[in-house]
Amino acid sequence: MSKMFAGPEDTDKMAYKGVLDVANHVIHAIKHAPQVTSRIDVKTAIVTGDDLLPIIEFLEAVGEEELVLWMDGMSYRKAHEEGNPPVLLLIGADLTTSKSGWDCGACGFATCAEFNKYSKLNRGMGLSSGGPSCMLNVLDMGIVGDYACAAASKYDIENRIHVSIGLSALYLNYLENVSYILGLSLGPLKEFWYYNRPVFTERWTKEWNDTWWMDLQRTLFPLMFQTFSGNAHPPIKTYDKWWDAETQDFVGVTPIPEINEAKDNLLPKILTIVPQFRERVDAIKARNKAEKEAQ
């Protein structure tokens, strides 16, 4: 047998290549997942290195208003800059047509035929998925997604399933003829990259905590911060020494025009910026096609 010594840099590179092998194993598990209907046709794709850049920049561009998109973009950006990019496994399927004949009613229609007729005439796009979808297809997509995660966890590499990255891939047309995509990040080879969010932790300053985060907490949990409610207008403990504050704050259920506007504008904004990113993904796919033809 030939001799071998691989030092730290070599083993890092080897481990990264190993993640591609894991992606391959995960695809085995996806194809082998026991579906309820066994009717969804799951399509997969693997993206890594610079070919992730359209997704990263897209997440950054739409992430100003959406924390989760912003965090995922930031996590991907840092990993890519450190030369340790994730291997992204895209898992997609067209869930819009019921083929199982269950007539289960989970979609709200009495029969699959009625649903399919409705679905065909009402195709559309939500924020993260196309639709309408057959609920049993959705169920099977969940099983497939879980099998993918379970397979990845067997290999003990950092992984997380993201709707955010799936929706980016859907908008940018990485996978064609699918209505829904889940993005499974494999790597970077770190502990807790997507869970305790080291990239996010770096930016979690006292100022950010005291303003943005605590404001969010108080908005999410008004009852927690609520004082005596017997007078029907319970003040909220907005300040550290709320009893000393000159004026007190109250929670009301009221429209907030700028937030309504931002929500209304999110989808148009996404659709406005999609074409510029799609061109890049089309170029990636054309390159891939040319490479295959040259072989």
Added chain:
Amino acid sequence: MPSIHVNEWPPYAPSNQNSKECSLIAAKLMMNAAQTAPVTGGVDNVEGEIVYGHDELDDIARKMEELAYSLGNKKKEDQFKYEAVMVRESDAILFLGNYRAKETPFDLNCGVCSGTLDCSHVYKRRRVAAGQVDITDRSLCTTAIDGPLCGVRVGDLGFSVGSALWMARTLLVDCRPFLTVGIAGQKMGYCRNSEIVVGLPIATIAKNPYVDIHHDYHVINMEKMIDAVRKTYVIARQAGPDYRLRRLSREPSGEEGGDE
């Protein structure tokens, strides 16, 4: 027809007890996995103990809260307090300890503990009699863990904890190794022969209770939130009409129309 129903909420209700019992089975398998982990020289040196039950876990959480202050470690104060909340959310705790690390070092001159080519680092800092480490005077310890410990033994404990975690991951139960829990458990007499103990809380709930923990978690958490709702909602109920005498019309909802 007999059936086993599980539901996470409310905690400790029969349906939740069913899944807690399964977590206990996972804990037992994890304990066995820990025992088969590779150990230096093949010499057994790991003990395990499983604790479960509402009051038992609460006792450990309270001990952790006490240690948050009594240890006087400002950097770890929050960690003890936050992880105490996680213990209360857990189904069971597996303690794994190394009972040789303090008293019977591996005597290999390996240098793990000191970077020197002998074991004097450990022996010189301990009461010794007849060439043996004498642990009888436990008042000498002023820290959470009474060191120095044999590095080889501590490494072995790491192997055991790793095997237990791998088993947890294989069984898809949530688990994370905590030193805070281990220290509290050890002080309460769990894994009593070990000077270093790691606590592995195990949970079978939808949201992994051991990650994505925000600041001030000891006062802002699920248990406190629910208590706040109970506390404030009831106050808002201090007045109300006699619902039998006063019926208000509603906005029509859909084609069926309202009730008045």
